[in-house]
Amino acid sequence: MTVYSSTAGQQRWQFADLKELLAKATPLRSGDCLAGLAAGSARQRVAAQMALADLPLKTFLHEQVIPPEVDEVSRLIIDSHDPVAFAPVSHLTVGDFRNWLLSDAADSASLKRLAMGLTPEMVAAVSKLMRVQDLILVASKCRNETAFRNSLGGKGVLSTRLQPNHPVDDPAGVAASILDGLMYGSGDAVIGINPASDNYTAVTDLLKMLDDIINHYGIPTQSCVLTHVTNQIEAINRGVPIDLVFQSIAGTQAANDSFGINLAMLGEANQAARELQRGSVGNNVMYFETGQGSALSANAHHGVDQQTCEVRAYAVARHFDPLLVNTVVGFIGPEYLYDGKQIIRAGLEDHFCGKLLGLPMGCDICYTNHAEADQDDMDMLLTQLAVAGINFIMGIPGGDDIMLNYQTTSFHDALYIREVLGLRPAPEFDHWLQQAGITQPGGRLADTMPATFSNLLKQL
Amino acid sequence: MDELEKTDQTASVTENPWQALRRYTAARIAQGRTGVSLPTSALLAFQMDHASARDAVHTALQIEPLTEELHSAGYQTIQLHSRASDRTEYLQRPDLGRRLDMRSVKQLQQYRQQHPGSVQVALVIADGLSSLAVQSHAAAMAGSVLSRLADRGLSIAPLSIVSQGRVAVGDEVAELLGAELLILLVGERPGLSSPDSLGIYYTYQPSVGLTDARRNCISNVRPAGMSIEAASEKLIWLIDESVRLKCSGVGLKDQSVSSSKIHGRKNFLLP
Numbered sequence: 210m211t212v213y214s215s216t217a218g219q220q221r222w223q224f225a226d227l228k229e230l231l232a233k234a235t236p237l238r239s240g241d242c243l244a245g246l247a248a249g250s251a252r253q254r255v256a257a258q259m260a261l262a263d264l265p266l267k268t269f270l271h272e273q274v275i276p277p278e279v280d281e282v283s284r285l286i287i288d289s290h291d292p293v294a295f296a297p298v299s300h301l302t303v304g305d306f307r308n309w310l311l312s313d314a315a316d317s318a319s320l321k322r323l324a325m326g327l328t329p330e331m332v333a334a335v336s337k338l339m340r341v342q343d344l345i346l347v348a349s350k351c352r353n354e355t356a357f358r359n360s361l362g363g364k365g366v367l368s369t370r371l372q373p374n375h376p377v378d379d380p381a382g383v384a385a386s387i388l389d390g391l392m393y394g395s396g397d398a399v400i401g402i403n404p405a406s407d408n409y410t411a412v413t414d415l416l417k418m419l420d421d422i423i424n425h426y427g428i429p430t431q432s433c434v435l436t437h438v439t440n441q442i443e444a445i446n447r448g449v450p451i452d453l454v455f456q457s458i459a460g461t462q463a464a465n466d467s468f469g470i471n472l473a474m475l476g477e478a479n480q481a482a483r484e485l486q487r488g489s490v491g492n493n494v495m496y497f498e499t500g501q502g503s504a505l506s507a508n509a510h511h512g513v514d515q516q517t518c519e520v521r522a523y524a525v526a527r528h529f530d531p532l533l534v535n536t537v538v539g540f541i542g543p544e545y546l547y548d549g550k551q552i553i554r555a556g557l558e559d560h561f562c563g564k565l566l567g568l569p570m571g572c573d574i575c576y577t578n579h580a581e582a583d584q585d586d587m588d589m590l591l592t593q594l595a596v597a598g599i600n601f602i603m604g605i606p607g608g609d610d611i612m613l614n615y616q617t618t619s620f621h622d623a624l625y626i627r628e629v630l631g632l633r634p635a636p637e638f639d640h641w642l643q644q645a646g647i648t649q650p651g652g653r654l655a656d657t658m659p660a661t662f663s664n665l666l667k668q669l
Numbered sequence: 670m671d672e673l674e675k676t677d678q679t680a681s682v683t684e685n686p687w688q689a690l691r692r693y694t695a696a697r698i699a700q701g702r703t704g705v706s707l708p709t710s711a712l713l714a715f716q717m718d719h720a721s722a723r724d725a726v727h728t729a730l731q732i733e734p735l736t737e738e739l740h741s742a743g744y745q746t747i748q749l750h751s752r753a754s755d756r757t758e759y760l761q762r763p764d765l766g767r768r769l770d771m772r773s774v775k776q777l778q779q780y781r782q783q784h785p786g787s788v789q790v791a792l793v794i795a796d797g798l799s800s801l802a803v804q805s806h807a808a809a810m811a812g813s814v815l816s817r818l819a820d821r822g823l824s825i826a827p828l829s830i831v832s833q834g835r836v837a838v839g840d841e842v843a844e845l846l847g848a849e850l851l852i853l854l855v856g857e858r859p860g861l862s863s864p865d866s867l868g869i870y871y872t873y874q875p876s877v878g879l880t881d882a883r884r885n886c887i888s889n890v891r892p893a894g895m896s897i898e899a900a901s902e903k904l905i906w907l908i909d910e911s912v913r914l915k916c917s918g919v920g921l922k923d924q925s926v927s928s929s930k931i932h933g934r935k936n937f938l939l940p
Contacts, residue, residue, distance in 0.1 A: 239761060243761070243762065243763070243764070373696075374696075375694055375696070376695075376863070376889045376893070376894035376895065377889070377894060377895055379693065379694070379934055380934060380935060380936040381693040381694075381934035381935060381936060381937060382693045382694035382696070382934075383694075383936070384693070384936040384937055384938045385687075385690035385691075385693040385694045385696065385698055386694060386696045386698060387938065388687060388690065388698075388938060389685075389687065389690070389696070389698035389699060392685070392687070393702075405888060405889055405894075405895070406887070406888075406903075407885075407886075407922070408903075408924065409922055409924045410924065418936055418939075421939050422936075422938050422939065425938070425939055425940075426938075437919060439919065439922075440922065443922075466880070466882070467880035467881055467882055468881075468882065469882040469918070469919035506763075507880060507881070542760075542763075542858070543760055543761065544760065544761055544762065544763050547761075577858050578719070578722035578723055578725075578726055578858060578859050578860070578861070579726045579760055579798055579858060583719065584715070584716070584719070605696075606696040606697045606698045606700070607696070607697025607698075607700055607707075607711070607715065608697070608715070609696065609697050609715070609718075609860070609861045609862060610860065611694070611695050611696050611860060611861075611862050611863060612888075612889060613860075614857060614858050614859060614860030614861075614863055614866060615858070615860065616719070616861065619697075619707070621700075621702060621705060621706055621707050624702075624705035625705055625706060627705075628704075628705055654683075654702075654705070656683065658685075658686050658687070662687075663686060665937055665938065666686065666687055666689060666690075668937070669689055669690075669937060
């Protein structure tokens with residue numbers, strides 16, 4: 210085991226191994242304090258960043274933060290590394306890698322070619338040296354496009370997951386939120402419900418209902434019910450209509466164990482959903498959710514800081530070529546991300562790291578009522594992520610999830626940022642909104658409700 | 670909402686004609702817009718709800734009224750405390766909220782020495798993130814499920830109330846009581862429109878250190894969410910199945926028909 214060190218003034222700082230170096234270099238957050246991994250002082254943190262900056266990127270190919278013998282995610286990271294793709298940056302230190310990423314040499318094309326040459330730990334390491342503007346600038350150069358019934362992630366496109374959750378999965382209640390969302394131009398990334406229960410019959414009822422709505426109105430989008438992957442495999446086997454397969458994932462095998470999943474199970478789900486061939490313009494079928502702190506929360510972090518664990522989850526995600534990856538940044542609570550400042554930084558880190566690894570990143574820009582955060586913090590993160598070119602955000606009536614009990618972005622929020630930055634929904638969905646009379650040709654909302662939908666109200 | 674509609678009758682606000690759909694959901698639908706933004710009154714209503722939820726997180730559970738309610742229903746109680754000394758520590762140190770303090774451990778060990786016989790069911794009530802949920806619904810929920818379990822002839826340990834407790838603290842309580850089945854009631858994180866939501870976690874053969882994959886969860890039990898009766902029915906189904914299959918968690922899929930029939934209003938978007 211190598212010892213890493215740096216010298217600042219008279220003082221020499223030592224770090225026992227790679228994972229300690231990464232942890233001590235991480236900008237302050239409550240989860241690393243909880244795990245006992247955070248830097249003990251502000252100076253120690255910067256000293257660790259200095260030592261990290263001098264570290265050759267190649268080090269990450271020789272030293273693993275979690276031994277592959279005990280962790281299938283580590284094995285996946287090693288096995289899927291592409292040395293040819295890595296070649297252009299293989300001679301750099303982490304500090305030089307930051308310089309390269311910010312330089313003109315790093316453009317959309319070169320970053321795309323590089324993605325499979327990078328490991329999660331390399332990407333996590335460089336993010337720890339970066340300021341907010343660096344995270345935004347480099348991410349904005351990445352374009353990771355995916356497709357199912359529409360094309361997501363193109364330049365100038367900001368999509369939304371319409372999240373019509375209801376406390377008891379009442380069909381009329383869910384439908385009311387769907388209608389509200391569609392009338393505000395939401396739902397191109399996915400119409401995705403978090404069911405109140407894992408009950409198999411309730412889940413399949415919701416899946417059939419979403420499928421019927423999408424077919425009836427000819428909406429170029431996809432559906433998802435966010436239940437455990439094993440439920441969805443069973444549903445596919447029983448002939449229930451499934452567009453996207455959802456699963457929460459984490460960056461260690463032990464944390465995935467705590468979710469009741471493993472790589473083989475995800476592979477089985479991916480294959481089963483792809484074989485259905487339900488996409489019309491593409492066949493990316495997986496929808497993953499992640500979030501800093503999940504490995505620690507499951508006591509499965511192996512002494513690795515929460516941001517590095519999070520980026521390791523992206524190695525899991527990209528193995529299955531997903532349509533959407535959503536970092537649910539503020540949901541986990543103040544013991545992992547204490548306040549608005551920590552949530553904002555984490556959201557930008559996750560987006561940057563995921564994009565650099567080649568993923569179609571979205572973010573659930575959110576907070577809970579026991580965190581030191583409010584709507585102003587969410588507005589800042591939303592604005593910054595949209596400038597950074599995020600693929601999708603959530604859309605929920607008034608930003609208030611009445612089932613999961615947290616606040617995320619509203620339909621109004623998505624329209625705000627589209628208006629400020631001149632962004633549009635996925636092109637196929639944008640076209641549908643205009644055809645349906647929901648938006649005007651320029652993309653603004655129509656002043657009146659289209660007859661197709663207003664007629665429904667007469668029959669209530 | 671009446672006030673909302675009254676104060677936004679200005680020319681710049683575009684009303685949404687689908688306000689009638691509010692009968693189907695408590696979600697903040699049909700709020701209208703000014704340009705693409707939220708009208709002033711809707712904005713301020715949200716801010717007030719957030720302020721209320723923030724205040725609710727920090728309100729302490731009042732133990733006495735709860736124990737009185739349980740005693741009058743004929744149940745014995747034991748009062749316990751997690752290792753988190755107060756709310757501030759509780760919010761920052763979930764590890765402490767998952768374990769009992771030494772005094773509580775001794776208390777349960779003594780109880781066990783005095784009552785060496787085996788017991789099947791432990792019911793644990795933890796304040797969690799909403800004391801309001803526990804204060805309002807825990808006694809009724811406990812009564813509803815325990816009476817059904819008693820009908821099945823199962824033996825039930827005294828009810829444990831854990832202050833500054835998280836979900837996993839129930840595992841330690843059940844282990845110390847030597848119980849085979851654990852029902853844990855906990856105050857869920859308060860939502861803007863649901864500060865009083867109770868969660869139920871069920872575990873077959875609980876022990877310290879197990880993961881969420883071994884637990885089944887029933888969420889959002891409150892008058893405007895899942896009723897106590899429906900939650901109770903679902904829980905009993907889970908318990909019966911777990912005893913039959915000898916497991917809980919992801920190995921035990923909730924396929925009870927009753928669960929899917931707690932609602933019934935038609936989706937108006939389809940013919």
